[in-house]
Amino acid sequence: QKEVEQDPGPLSVPEGAIVSLNCTYSNSAFQYFMWYRQYSRKGPELLMYTYSSGNKEDGRFTAQVDKSSKYISLFIRDSQPSDSATYLCAMSEGYGQNFVFGPGTRLSVLP
Amino acid sequence: GAVVSQHPSWVICKSGTSVKIECRSLDFQATTMFWYRQFPKQSLMLMATSNEGSKATYEQGVEKDKFLINHASLTLSTLTVTSAHPEDSSFYICSASQGASSYEQYFGPGTRLTVT
Numbered sequence: 001q002k003e004v005e006q007d008p009g010p011l012s013v014p015e016g017a018i019v020s021l022n023c024t025y026s027n028s029a030f031q032y033f034m035w036y037r038q039y040s041r042k043g044p045e046l047l048m049y050t051y052s053s054g055n056k057e058d059g060r061f062t063a064q065v066d067k068s069s070k071y072i073s074l075f076i077r078d079s080q081p082s083d084s085a086t087y088l089c090a091m092s093e094g095y096g097q098n099f100v101f102g103p104g105t106r107l108s109v110l111p
Numbered sequence: 112g113a114v115v116s117q118h119p120s121w122v123i124c125k126s127g128t129s130v131k132i133e134c135r136s137l138d139f140q141a142t143t144m145f146w147y148r149q150f151p152k153q154s155l156m157l158m159a160t161s162n163e164g165s166k167a168t169y170e171q172g173v174e175k176d177k178f179l180i181n182h183a184s185l186t187l188s189t190l191t192v193t194s195a196h197p198e199d200s201s202f203y204i205c206s207a208s209q210g211a212s213s214y215e216q217y218f219g220p221g222t223r224l225t226v227t
Contacts, residue, residue: 043115043204043218044155088155099216101155 003027006089006102015111019076023089023102026070030100032092033065035074037085038104044088048074079109114138115207117219124195124226132190132222134205140185141207145216146178149202161188195226 006023013019021035032051036044048063050056050072056063062075072091076083086106090099114137124130134144143162147155159175161167161182169175177199179191188207192199202223206216 041202041221041223043117043206043221045218046216099157 003100004089004091004102006105008103008105010106010108012108012110013079015079015081015109017079017109019079019083019107019109021074021076021087021089021105021107023072023091024070025072025091025100027091027093027100028067028070029093030067030091031094033063033072034090034092034099035061035063036088036090036101038088039085047087079107081109081111084108113209113217115141115205115217115219117203117205117222119222120220121223122225124224126196126226127194129191129193130195130224132192132203132205132224134188134190134207134219136186136207136217139207139209139217141188141209142185143208144182144188145206145208146180146188146190147204147206149204149221155204158190192224195224197226200224200226 004025035048037047038044050063050065053065053067060077064073086104088104089102092099116135118133145160146158148158149155157170158173159167159169159180161180163182163185167180182188202221204221206218208216
């Protein structure tokens with residue numbers, strides 16, 4: 001079993017839809033949870049960061065962490081074609097510890 | 112702020128030759144730099160962590176003699192792929208962190224290496 005699993009997609013949705021992206025993990029020591037967005041041929045950029053369990057909202061993006069289920073989610077409201085990218089989840093055991101990445105989910109938002 | 116550049120963005124080289132990739136933090140001092148590799152449809156895999164002035168720490172399975180990392184200053188780290196082979200063809204991405212933690216990393220745009 002991989003340490004971090006993520007549905008690779010591709011996921012295609014119409015413009016304006018609510019998108020749900022998810023990751024599951026096996027290491028209960030993970031405390032820091034990140035979501036990155038990567039456009040084709042570009043480096044990843046940090047979208048959201050959450051420590052431990054709970055929800056965090058930033059504009060159209062909401063990140064949720066459920067440590068009891070070892071499950072994290074990223075929700076995108078009112079999705080736009082510019083949201084079309086690969087979304088990677090990443091996790092870390094602690095401050096200063098290296099990340100473990102999921103394989104990424106490719107999202108296409110159709111106009 | 113917090114811009115990281117990489118050079119070159121794309122390189123093609125012949126099998127057996129060496130290739131150097133530069134990673135620069137343009138507007139901040141990077142205490143720590145990370146090198147990742149991404150194969151098509153795969154996630155980023157950490158190759159090594161380098162702290163300025165120290166030897167790089169390589170992840171298990173990454174050959175330190177093949178992937179030479181130098182972090183000579185607080186704004187520059189280089190990755191040299193020595194005696195490159197076609198299986199080394201990949202997307203190499205660096206990231207830089209201002210502090211001792213790896214939490215807030217700023218990623219470079221990546222370098223696409225093709226070995227023929």
